[in-house]
Amino acid sequence: MDGIRVGKRVIGAQAPVTLGWENIPKVEGGPVKRFVFTWFQPTILFALIAFWYYAPNSIAKASTAIGIGIGFKVLLLGLEWVNPRFDSWRLTWKELVTDLFYVGLGYTLLRIVDSYIGSDVMVKSIQHYFHSDKFTWFMGLPLLVQAFLISFIFDFGQYWMHRGMHNWYPLWLPHSVHHYITQLNINKGAVGNPVELFLIGLGIGGFFDFLPRAFLLSGAFGMAIGTYQHINVRFNSPRWWRFLFNTTEHHSLHHSQDYEASRSNYAGSYIFIDRIFGTCIDGEAELLGMEGGRRMSIREQMTYPFTEAWKALRERFGRPVAAPLAVPAE
Amino acid sequence: MNLRFIDWIWHVRGSLKLAPGQSCDEAFDRLDPLFQQTGTSHERTNGTLVFRKKDQAAQDKMSVFDRGVLRIEKGAAGSVLRYHLTSRALLFCFLAPLLFLGIAQFTMAVVKPDKPSTEAAGQSGKASNASNKDAAKKADVPMNPIDKALGAPAPEKPGKDATDGPGKRGKKPSPTPAYVFAGLFAILYVVGRILEDRLIKALFRKRLLGSVSPASPLIA
Numbered sequence: 274m275d276g277i278r279v280g281k282r283v284i285g286a287q288a289p290v291t292l293g294w295e296n297i298p299k300v301e302g303g304p305v306k307r308f309v310f311t312w313f314q315p316t317i318l319f320a321l322i323a324f325w326y327y328a329p330n331s332i333a334k335a336s337t338a339i340g341i342g343i344g345f346k347v348l349l350l351g352l353e354w355v356n357p358r359f360d361s362w363r364l365t366w367k368e369l370v371t372d373l374f375y376v377g378l379g380y381t382l383l384r385i386v387d388s389y390i391g392s393d394v395m396v397k398s399i400q401h402y403f404h405s406d407k408f409t410w411f412m413g414l415p416l417l418v419q420a421f422l423i424s425f426i427f428d429f430g431q432y433w434m435h436r437g438m439h440n441w442y443p444l445w446l447p448h449s450v451h452h453y454i455t456q457l458n459i460n461k462g463a464v465g466n467p468v469e470l471f472l473i474g475l476g477i478g479g480f481f482d483f484l485p486r487a488f489l490l491s492g493a494f495g496m497a498i499g500t501y502q503h504i505n506v507r508f509n510s511p512r513w514w515r516f517l518f519n520t521t522e523h524h525s526l527h528h529s530q531d532y533e534a535s536r537s538n539y540a541g542s543y544i545f546i547d548r549i550f551g552t553c554i555d556g557e558a559e560l561l562g563m564e565g566g567r568r569m570s571i572r573e574q575m576t577y578p579f580t581e582a583w584k585a586l587r588e589r590f591g592r593p594v595a596a597p598l599a600v601p602a603e
Numbered sequence: 604m605n606l607r608f609i610d611w612i613w614h615v616r617g618s619l620k621l622a623p624g625q626s627c628d629e630a631f632d633r634l635d636p637l638f639q640q641t642g643t644s645h646e647r648t649n650g651t652l653v654f655r656k657k658d659q660a661a662q663d664k665m666s667v668f669d670r671g672v673l674r675i676e677k678g679a680a681g682s683v684l685r686y687h688l689t690s691r692a693l694l695f696c697f698l699a700p701l702l703f704l705g706i707a708q709f710t711m712a713v714v715k716p717d718k719p720s721t722e723a724a725g726q727s728g729k730a731s732n733a734s735n736k737d738a739a740k741k742a743d744v745p746m747n748p749i750d751k752a753l754g755a756p757a758p759e760k761p762g763k764d765a766t767d768g769p770g771k772r773g774k775k776p777s778p779t780p781a782y783v784f785a786g787l788f789a790i791l792y793v794v795g796r797i798l799e800d801r802l803i804k805a806l807f808r809k810r811l812l813g814s815v816s817p818a819s820p821l822i823a
Contacts, residue, residue: 330759366795367667367692373791374699377784381706384776385713413745416755455661486758567642567658571695 276533279554284537288530292556297522300356300509310356311509317345318497325490326416333486342496349459353505358521359559362456362505371571372460375470379463383470412484420490423481425543427491432546434473435539442585446578447472452535453569455562457525461503466578499542515555519544522557529558530566613694614687615668615800619807621682627675630684633810634673637665650675664806667692667799684807696795699788707781714775 276286284290291297300310321341325333350364357363387393411419438448447469454461463470481488501508502524510520523538537554540546547553560566569577621630627650638645638654640663645654652673659666671688744758 326753326755329756333756361662363662365661365666366791366798368661370692370696370699370788370791370795373784373787374695377699377703377780377787380780381703381710381776381784384780385710388714388776409745412758413747415747415749486755566660568661570658 276531280551282533284534284554284556285531287532288534288558288560290526290529290531290534290556290558292554294512294515294555297557298507300507302356306356307509310507311511313352314497314501314508314510314514318494321493321497322417322490325486325493333489335489338489338492345496345500346459349500349504349506353459356507357505358507359456359505361559362458364458364505368456368458369460372458372464374571375463375465376460378467379470383467386471408483416487416490419481419484419487420494423484423487423491424494427495428540428542429546431473431541432539432550435541436552438469438472439536439539443582444472446581449563449581450569450574450577452528453563453567453574454528455566455568457503457505457521457528457561459500459504462500464574466574468578495542502541515544516548517545518542523547523553523555525557525559525561526554528561530560530562531558534558612697612796613690615690615693615803616685616687617800617804618683618685619804619811620680621675621684622812623681625682625811627682630675630682630811631673634807637806637810640665665803667795668803684811686803686807688803690799693792693795693799696788696792700785700792703781703785703788707778707785710776710778710781714777 274286274289276283277292278284279292284292300307328337353364411422414422434444435448438444447466451465451469454464465473481491498518501521502519504521506521508521510518510522514520515522519538519540519542523544526534527538529535534554534556537552538544538547539552544553562568631647631652634652638652640656641660642658643654643656643663643665645652653671654673655670656663656665656668659669665688667690668688669691671686673684673686676683676685744760746755746758
């Protein structure tokens with residue numbers, strides 16, 4: 274495989290990837306199907322913005338957002354069934370069980386940990402020092418600007434955390450487990466070692482929760498854009514959408530078996546952050562994962578960062594083992 | 604205790620009649636592509652096939668199973684394929700509700716409900732007085748004229764309805780999600796135990812009796 278030169282890098286030398294929007298397949302089927310899968314993403318985004326913008330205060334609450342989030346995921350599972358991007362990414366019973374196990378951990382154990390030593394604690398202490406009076410100027414901005422800034426600040430932090438994970442071995446170890454997924458499905462974003470899920474959840478995303486409506490709007494941005502990172506649905510995303518926002522195409526390249534391709538498209542929602550810092554590659558990949566697409570068991574996903582860290586430490590600091598003396602052949 | 608009474612949880616057994624005149628080798632040749640998958644090893648000896656799978660691919664048609672024995676027995680009415688397959692995924696899914704019930708108990712043990720003592724009540728009274736003062740001070744939450752013109756509802760005064768605000772701070776983790784996931788996995792187990800049993804039988808039948816040639820590859 275020769276690969277294709279993109280800037281200073283050669284992409285696709287180790288595993289097949291498709292580069293350039295003109296080479297990516299379009300939605301196949303009748304005019305209704307093509308219409309639906311072209312306009313689905315912008316329609317949902319603008320509908321959610323309108324909902325959170327105009328919903329009365331009695332409805333604009335976290336419980337409503339959680340309900341919408343769950344309903345949206347169920348809808349997307351249906352879309353995966355109707356219009357898969359790749360048949361080789363079809364959801365099986367075993368994949369669903371595995372993914373839901375991680376989703377379950379996120380809703381239970383990780384939430385407890387977060388409430389004691391994670392983001393919740395960080396945000397609480399920061400809010401303690403920054404009295405919300407200091408943010409009056411921010412609260413005077415138009416709601417949508419507030420919401421965009423909140424989600425952008427969060428995504429900007431996520432970009433650097435994610436890029437750090439791909440460039441610094443101690444952070445890579447917990448993140449590497451997530452890169453052993455071999456297909457993209459709607460709940461695959463939750464799959465990974467709990468240490469990584471804790472780290473990626475760290476941040477001051479909830480810092481602005483004293484601005485309820487703007488905070489909920491920013492959550493809607495994340496849901497209506499970031500959710501498509503891990504999904505097995507073929508969309509004809511509009512040109513402006515894929516220029517601004519992260520798409521399944523971008524994220525499939527990030528999960529590609531090709532090493533260089535995987536070192537791209539780090540942002541969660543706003544791919545223009547990658548464009549600014551020169552890490553964006555437009556394209557897609559079908560063959561995903563590490564070690565040629567080896568699927569890791571849950572048990573290994575739980576222990577891998579620790580066993581690998583132990584190996585690395587032993588290599589670095591352990592006593593050199595005396596090489597056995599060569600026995601001459603008779 | 605005889606494990607056979609409970610091993611149906613993660614063991615799948617079944618049998619299929621072979622086509623009249625189908626030999627043992629011919630039957631295993633037809634099933635062979637199923638055992639040529641990544642991470643699969645198998646041995647064939649005298650009408651018995653034993654296989655093992657490790658890190659099986661997600662799209663492997665037998666990915667749910669980790670090992671198994673397939674045996675062809677000759678009887679008066681013709682040959683029969685009997686299979687006995689083992690699945691750690693089924694066992695895991697069966698045990699997952701227990702894990703999440705445990706997590707629910709753990710949540711309740713760790714996150715204890717607030718017990719307001721008189722002192723704490725006094726403090727909280729002071730705190731609430733302070734927050735009332737704060738709220739009064741911050742009564743006017745600014746609203747941009749653009750939002751006013753577009754008809755967005757006026758923002759609520761801070762401090763109101765703190766229990767269901769967007770932020771999670773101050774809201775303690777609840778055992779409810781753990782109970783929900785325990786229920787989900789219980790349903791998934793029942794679905795999986797029935798579905799995977801049927802799927803594997805249909806797969807063997809298709810390979811053995813269908814029009815597929817022995818060498819035809821598996822279509823994912």
